Amino acid sequence: MGVFDAEQKALLELNNIRLIEATIRELKGSDGQLESVHFEGCEILERTGGFITTELKHSIPFIKQLDLEVSEAGFVVTNMMGQTDIPGIYAAGEISGPSQLIISASQGHMVGIGIIAK
Structure with a gap:
């Protein structure tokens, strides 16, 4: 592609x-x-520099097993609090979008808040 x-x-x-x-x-x-x-x-x-793009692939079977909604790019779709389209199931980090450690930590924090607020 x-x-x-x-x-x-x-x-x-x-x-x-x-x-x-x-x-x-x-x-x-x-x-x-x-x-x-x-x-x-x-x-x-x-070369001394350049631009590249990567192809991200997930090998997490529970995404398919739970029939979670997945974006065109292959990430689990969530709202800002990490809620998926299935009540009680949350996602954060690399399965919900391209991420870095600090972003994943922040998303995990938001998921925690979302679970507690429920």
């Missing part, structure tokens, strides 16, 4: 911006600095 649609790809091409949709095999560098990007198919680009 590509990130850009045909119109967006045409705009990038019009502005001489190369789009590579191949899978990255490896990022190489030293001292925390990117030096090259190695793609499947053996293409290597020397």
Whole structure:
């Protein structure tokens, strides 16, 4: 699945911006600095920076077993208090959206408040 649609790809091409949709095999560098990007198919680009996107996949069977509502991106849909579409079931952190530790902790806190307030 590509990130850009045909119109967006045409705009990038019009502005001489190369789009590579191949899978990255490896990022190489030293001292925390990117030096090259190695793609499947053996293409290597020397770089000092760039933009990438990741594909997020969940392997949590209870999401499907409970038949929780899931967004197009594959995350469990919740309200601000972490409530799902099933009464009494709450979700927070990586299963409810792309997250970082601090965001997951905050969401967990909100879920706790939501449960207590009920």
